[in-house]
Amino acid sequence: MAGTGSIETIRALCCDLPAGDAGAAQAARARQAVLTKPPGSLGRLEELAEFMAHWQGRDIPTIDKAVALIFAGSHGITQRGVSAFPAAVTAQMVGNFAAGGAAVNQLARQAGIDLTVVPLDIDTPTGDFTQGPAMDEAAFVAAVDAGRAAVPDGAQLVCVGEMGIGNTTVAATLCAALFGGTGSEWVGRGTGVNDAGLARKAETVDAALGFHGDRLSDPLEAARLVGGRELAAIFGAVLEARLRGVPVLLDGFVATAAAAPLAKLAEGGLSHCLAGHVSAEAQHGRLLGRLELRPLLDLGMRLGEGSGACLAVNILRGALACHSGMATFAEAGVSEG
Ligand SMILES: Cc1cc2ncn([C@H]3O[C@H](COP(=O)(O)O)[C@@H](O)[C@H]3O)c2cc1C
Numbered sequence: 001m002a003g004t005g006s007i008e009t010i011r012a013l014c015c016d017l018p019a020g021d022a023g024a025a026q027a028a029r030a031r032q033a034v035l036t037k038p039p040g041s042l043g044r045l046e047e048l049a050e051f052m053a054h055w056q057g058r059d060i061p062t063i064d065k066a067v068a069l070i071f072a073g074s075h076g077i078t079q080r081g082v083s084a085f086p087a088a089v090t091a092q093m094v095g096n097f098a099a100g101g102a103a104v105n106q107l108a109r110q111a112g113i114d115l116t117v118v119p120l121d122i123d124t125p126t127g128d129f130t131q132g133p134a135m136d137e138a139a140f141v142a143a144v145d146a147g148r149a150a151v152p153d154g155a156q157l158v159c160v161g162e163m164g165i166g167n168t169t170v171a172a173t174l175c176a177a178l179f180g181g182t183g184s185e186w187v188g189r190g191t192g193v194n195d196a197g198l199a200r201k202a203e204t205v206d207a208a209l210g211f212h213g214d215r216l217s218d219p220l221e222a223a224r225l226v227g228g229r230e231l232a233a234i235f236g237a238v239l240e241a242r243l244r245g246v247p248v249l250l251d252g253f254v255a256t257a258a259a260a261p262l263a264k265l266a267e268g269g270l271s272h273c274l275a276g277h278v279s280a281e282a283q284h285g286r287l288l289g290r291l292e293l294r295p296l297l298d299l300g301m302r303l304g305e306g307s308g309a310c311l312a313v314n315i316l317r318g319a320l321a322c323h324s325g326m327a328t329f330a331e332a333g334v335s336e337g
């Protein structure tokens, strides 16, 4: 993959997204209709098989190679007291991922997913976006390119997740920039801030909206001005997956917010994405509603790290096992209704 070089090159890529293979989806739908079950009885599993066929371009899709890409970044706004944990935890958790001790390590291994953790300049926090841009253009483009480059050849499913203390405030600010509304309408408790912390989060979002004003009306500029490196990299990975026809599982509030600019830039920009779960982070459900994404799981998780996306791979594996392995009525000699 050649580097994109500028925001305008990224924008051009977003305006010319492949549509997937409607013929393969149609063939998968036709196969579902003749498998040995009452029509529609596998519910959403049938839609998932069709979705995977559409994006993999094969009527019998597989997940032999699933990858989870976890991007880590550091945020200037942590100095505003917006997290229940210190900023140093970001680097410490990167070490924990490498040692195999985090939740996502267990969930990825259990679901047969290759896990890659990509730290993005974690020793250099982004700017405090209440007082200036989070990133200059070079830093933003470098982070998007890092996300694009992280999608490995041959991946058949990409899960995206993040680590970055303070990033639920970043995600809330980006949501307010993209969809409107005030800080209090988009913030949640993240790692577990108290009421005073929640108020500081809302104030931080509002201060950023006030500082940047109309410059936030462009989705890519919003992602640069009030985003973060790990969110930009998720955006890049989701874009690259689309360009290569690879389906994506989004994780929680932060990962979904990171991908959201693509929906704003292009009609159906996230149609190759599934929401792995709805996080307990307050506004994730509303964000998914705005993006017309229906989550696969609702387990009260609010961790991030790609944990919900990795867990949901099991559901997709179940859907594809039925789709590929079931006998048809004709093969099994079972009477149709
Ligand atoms: C030990 C630990 C492990 C984590 N894994 C993911 N996060 C999650 O929490 C952070 C966002 O919440 P906030 O905006 O409140 O800081 C992100 O790093 C996210 O991935 C973690 C947070 C902690 C403390």
Ligand SMILES: O=C(O)c1cccnc1
Pocket (backbone or CB within 6 Å): 168, 190, 191, 251, 252, 253, 254, 255, 279, 280, 281, 284, 302, 303, 304, 305
């Ligand atoms: O839903 C998320 O992405 C989330 C929630 C809490 C903390 N970190 C991430």
